[in-house]
Amino acid sequence: MGPLDRVAGAHDAAVLAVARRGEPVSRAGLADALQVTPQAISKILARLIDRGLMAEAGTISSGPGKPTTLYSIVPSSRRAVGLHLTRTRVHGVVTDLTGRVLERLVTPIPSGTAVPELIALLAETARTLAAHGDGELLGVGVGMPGPVDSETGVHLGVSPGTEAWHDAAIRDLLLAELGLPVLVDHDSRSALVGESWSQPGLLHNAVLLLVEDGIGAALCLDGTIVRGAHSRAGKAGHMVVQMGGEPCTCGRRGCAQAEHLAALRAGDEQRAADVLATVVLDLVRLVDVDRVVLGGRSVHAHHGPTMTAIRAAIDEGLSGPDSGHVEVLLSTRGVDLIAAGAACEVLEHEYGLPTSLVGPEQ
Amino acid sequence: MGPLDRVAGAHDAAVLAVARRGEPVSRAGLADALQVTPQAISKILARLIDRGLMAEAGTISSGPGKPTTLYSIVPSSRRAVGLHLTRTRVHGVVTDLTGRVLERLVTPIPSGTAVPELIALLAETARTLAAHGDGELLGVGVGMPGPVDSETGVHLGVSPGTEAWHDAAIRDLLLAELGLPVLVDHDSRSALVGESWSQPGLLHNAVLLLVEDGIGAALCLDGTIVRGAHSRAGKAGHMVVQMGGEPCTCGRRGCAQAEHLAALRAGDEQRAADVLATVVLDLVRLVDVDRVVLGGRSVHAHHGPTMTAIRAAIDEGLSGPDSGHVEVLLSTRGVDLIAAGAACEVLEHEYGLPTSLVGPEQ
DNA sequence: ACAATAAGACAACGCTGTTGCGATACGTCA
DNA sequence: TGACGTATCGCAACAGCGTTGTCTTATTGT
The missing domain is CATH 3.30.420.40 (ATPase, nucleotide binding domain)
Incomplete structure (x- = not known):
């Protein structure tokens, strides 16, 4: 019940996060990853094994000395x-x-x-x-x-x-x-939480754009999901990309969502993709994420032109020496x-x- | 050198954060704020007093019993x-x-x-x-x-x-x-860090919009300043508010910064303020901050119409029952x-x- | 068979906040 | 004036964390 549980809990979680990557891990590897001594890993692993969350997964011997015992998560x-x-x-x-x-x-x-x-x-x-x-x-x-x-x-x-x-x-x-x-x-x-679990460690600073009926976004910044002051973060669909443009259900004009929908109704797939690309580039410039994940029914239906437009917008908008690399990915989890x-x-x-x-x- | 320093350090910082609000604090008040026992506060205060960061600041007696000793930060x-x-x-x-x-x-x-x-x-x-x-x-x-x-x-x-x-x-x-x-x-x-120090505790989820030559923004989400994957977060001036609009130095068209500058050059203060209001409302909807701070030379030069436009946009754009309150403030630190x-x-x-x-x- | 090497276990340690108990200082009431 | 209740605060013992130091164990290479 002490406050030390916090540090123990954090270490337990960190070990599970590493083990979740899939490959069995050695104590030495964990010690290196968590920046603690092998002794601490002993105690941490003992707790996790006791809870049934992890188990031994064979040994591997590389060179002289006692072979390394490997551990893996118990799914x-x-x-x-x-x-x-x-x-x-x-x-x-x-x-x-x-x-x-x-x-x-x-x-x-x-x-x-x-x-x-x-x-x-x-x-x-x-x-x-x-x-x-x-x-x-x-x-x-x-x-x-x-x-x-x-x-x-x-x-x-x-x-x-x-x-x-x-x-x-x-x-x-x-x-x-x-x-x-x-x-x-x-x-x-x-x-976004689902994606970050299926791509462990990669989505530390990432945006997920969810395009279904409306357009939603979720942000992960410095490894933390952004919720906002009233738990309402993510209304990316109501960012204005065209002041004075199409009227939106929210009462304003030129929201990305309204422009996207209007373009699709007009059969202008290119325009629809450009609207999404604009939103993505806005997000990249605002919060400087290095990965963008696209998901949702509408994205999968038009992912060809959408991905092309977004990649082109990123290449163009982030050219020059003052820009880091941004990866654009499709969601890996499909319907689930x-x-x-x-x-x-x-x-x-x-x-x-x-x-x-x-x-x-x- | 143990890892317990982390928890001690965190508690020390938390006490300083409370003390920085200005008013002298009691041990009981700190214990309540940090969710630890008064005994822990004793040890934490002893460390801080030893470092010269805090000092006793008189006593106050409210009712029977030994009077409360107050402590305050030593600026x-x-x-x-x-x-x-x-x-x-x-x-x-x-x-x-x-x-x-x-x-x-x-x-x-x-x-x-x-x-x-x-x-x-x-x-x-x-x-x-x-x-x-x-x-x-x-x-x-x-x-x-x-x-x-x-x-x-x-x-x-x-x-x-x-x-x-x-x-x-x-x-x-x-x-x-x-x-x-x-x-x-x-x-x-x-x-933004400066503002959050001069308004302790208020800017937990906030945006600061800095309008000088260009338009920059800084975000504080869940108490943490957003830096981004490549430390480049905050280019709010290059969010697109008018697809196909004014050409911007960044190579794209319709960036807030370009539209703002064009409006000012044309002498259209209302349009310039509307552009800023659009950016602010976009930010509020995207990351759900509850405070917006405006600063920078250009804001102070035109703060009348700017504040009016932003407040109007917020009132209009966030009307309805599904919206939390957003406060719009001018920076309190002036030239510094x-x-x-x-x-x-x-x-x-x-x-x-x-x-x-x-x-x-x- | 023997030494060299690496992995892991055991015990003692310093540190954290916690718990339990006692000392202190003040207001209240007899 | 003095005893009592109360709230504040300090001292001592405690559990749990990761660390350090030493020892045991298991494998490779000679």
Whole structure:
């Protein structure tokens, strides 16, 4: 119960983060990665093995001396459920400790479903998924569009088509129904957590652009997901790229989302791609990320011209000696992007690195 | 030398952060703020008093029992020098431990000054300032425009008017000259650190928009200043607000900076203010900050219409139930904004909260 | 078979904040 | 005036962290 748990917990999380990369690791390698002595690694590994999270994975001998014992993560020791909630359906997955999808289940939501029935449907999906695989089930993550307070887990305000969910306390209701920890977050942030788990260590400073009905973004800066003061970060679709342009549902004109939609309706794929490229380049210049991940239905439908336009915009906009390299990638998780990400958020919450040690007052 | 220093250091920094607010604090108040026991506060305060950073500040008795002993920070115990470097001059200040400016000194830079002479001029300014006040001098902070690598302290690339500084290793050269710790950073980030020191605790999620020759921005998210993958975060001036609009020095069209400048040249103050308002609202929607601070020469010259336009845009763009409150403020530090901020960065480096405890590999 | 080498275990240490108990200083009430 | 309750604060013992120093163990090379 001491405050030393913080440093122990951080080290445990750091070892798991390294082990999650997939390859078995040696004690010496871990000592080097965490900048602690091999003795400390002994104690840390002992704790993790005791919890069943890691196990020995053979030995390797390179040269004289006692051969190195290797350790690896035990994927089947823990599981998490992730639910991607949209207007029309629930896309659910169970994942193991590494974030790998074990099983998926898609359930349509009848139009006009009220909150109690919605919760029942989510709970049913989670229970069905929980029957697959073994290992302790850590909790349920929910990724959903629209403004969401990830502290309290309530859906805020109204988006077109989800008026019935207004101010619904999704987290508390689902927690009461399931008796499991529940974590609710914005879909784009879930997606980014999922991507960062499937590409361990690469998305330290990255943006994920999620293009579905609207355009959302999630940012990871210095290894931390940006949530913002009111948990509303990521409305990249409402950045203005054309002052006085197309009217947007938000009341303003020339939002990226409105321009993108107008271009697609007009059949101008190039213009649509250019709008996305502008948003991406704006983000790169503003927060200086070195990786951009694209995901969502609309991106996959038009990924050819989109990727070309974005890469061209980046090459052009960041030419010159004063610019670092930026990599543009397509999301690697396909249809499970958000659901798997929501599951990874549960894992992250339990086994992730703590953001900071202490801080004064709030 | 143990790893426990981290937790002690974090607690020390947290106490200083609370004490820096100005009012004397009680042990009980600190224990509540840091979520530790009063006994721990005893040990933490003992360390800080031993270092001369804090001192007793009288007692107060409210009701029965032994009266509370109050403690406060000792501003004169430490000092820092901050230098704001521009094309034409160096604006320097010395501050005390709380970031208050003790003395200022402005020196013009002759056009065509090469790097060695520039360093000599900076060093001379720092030495002159160091003669004022007492208390240990912690180091020298430098805030400058253009891309800067704050890790290595070198000025990257070329901006109009500063071609001679290309790739200059400002930090190392100045360190060699002065024999003091030197910290180099982008001017907008310096400014934000300075503002957050003069408004302790308020700028946890905030943007500072710096409008001088160009438009720069600095972000503080979850209490951490955003630097980005290549230390180049903050080029808000090159966010596109008008696709296909005015050509910009960066090669693209319709950047906020280019549109702003064009509007000012055309004498259209309203349009210029609208451009800034668009940038601010974009930032608010993207990263969900709850405070926006405006600074820089151009803002102070036109702050009437600018503030009005931004407040109007925020009120209009964030109306509706799904939006949190956003406060728009003018910078409080006036001409010393960046220089004082650079000094505060030195203080922050020494006595600020560590960003994180540990992390795997890099 | 023997030495050299590298991995790992055990014990003692310094440090953190915590817990438990006692000393101190003040206001209140008899 | 004096005893009592109360809140503040200090001293001592404690658990847990990673570190340091020493020893054991297992493999390779001669």
